[in-house]
Amino acid sequence: MDRDEFVADCRVRAATDLFAHTWDPVVLAALASGPRRRRDLRLAIGGIRDKVLTDALRRLLAYGLIDRRAHAEAPPRVEYALTGLGRSLVDGPMRALGRWAIEHGDQLLDAER
Amino acid sequence: MDRDEFVADCRVRAATDLFAHTWDPVVLAALASGPRRRRDLRLAIGGIRDKVLTDALRRLLAYGLIDRRAHAEAPPRVEYALTGLGRSLVDGPMRALGRWAIEHGDQLLDAER
Numbered sequence: 001m002d003r004d005e006f007v008a009d010c011r012v013r014a015a016t017d018l019f020a021h022t023w024d025p026v027v028l029a030a031l032a033s034g035p036r037r038r039r040d041l042r043l044a045i046g047g048i049r050d051k052v053l054t055d056a057l058r059r060l061l062a063y064g065l066i067d068r069r070a071h072a073e074a075p076p077r078v079e080y081a082l083t084g085l086g087r088s089l090v091d092g093p094m095r096a097l098g099r100w101a102i103e104h105g106d107q108l109l110d111a112e113r
Numbered sequence: 114m115d116r117d118e119f120v121a122d123c124r125v126r127a128a129t130d131l132f133a134h135t136w137d138p139v140v141l142a143a144l145a146s147g148p149r150r151r152r153d154l155r156l157a158i159g160g161i162r163d164k165v166l167t168d169a170l171r172r173l174l175a176y177g178l179i180d181r182r183a184h185a186e187a188p189p190r191v192e193y194a195l196t197g198l199g200r201s202l203v204d205g206p207m208r209a210l211g212r213w214a215i216e217h218g219d220q221l222l223d224a225e226r
Binding site for chain 2: 099
């Protein structure tokens with residue numbers, strides 16, 4: 001990437017905005033291992049309020065990063081899953097950010113104190 | 114990275130929060146090519162309000178991602194520069210995110226519309 005693209009490019013700004021809501025990357029990460037029902041998502045994440053999860057799911061659906069799959073069962077089963085786009089975000093930049101955070105995040109937390 | 118770390122790890126949350134302010138990554142990217150004076154930063158970025166730049170610089174200084182260098186000249190010259198930590202963020206995860214955005218950002222922008 002040309003560095004100046006980061007400054008000017010609309011696509012890059014749209015991508016950085018994906019991290020503007022704290023819980024959105026957390027929800028994506030919780031779907032990385034496979035589709036999950038809403039209830040299981042809440043359990044996996046822990047400490048996320050119901051409305052906050054609803055808002056995060058709505059944004060991620062609107063961005064096309066996840067989709068919602070209704071299975072014709074009784075009772076009906078609804079699952080959320082990463083789309084191809086969501087998978088590429090999780091496996092690429094989010095993984096790079098996670099690795100960086102594991103290595104350097106303590107410095108950030110120290111600085112915050 | 115174990116994916117569940119993204120869900121639970123404080124360091125990872127601190128790192129994703131770095132993208133919570135739209136302009137912070139843009140300012141970091143504008144410093145990637147070398148130290149810059151405040152005025153040059155504003156010109157390079159374009160369209161950033163003075164107060165917004167001030168706030169971004171303050172946060173990035175507090176996180177230890179940039180530092181402020183005063184050169185003993187007449188008139189005194191003050192420059193902002195990436196620290197080692199800031200450089201590692203720009204060259205690692207931010208570059209990965211930029212590459213992803215160049216490739217996939219159009220899909221995000223289409224979804225937003």
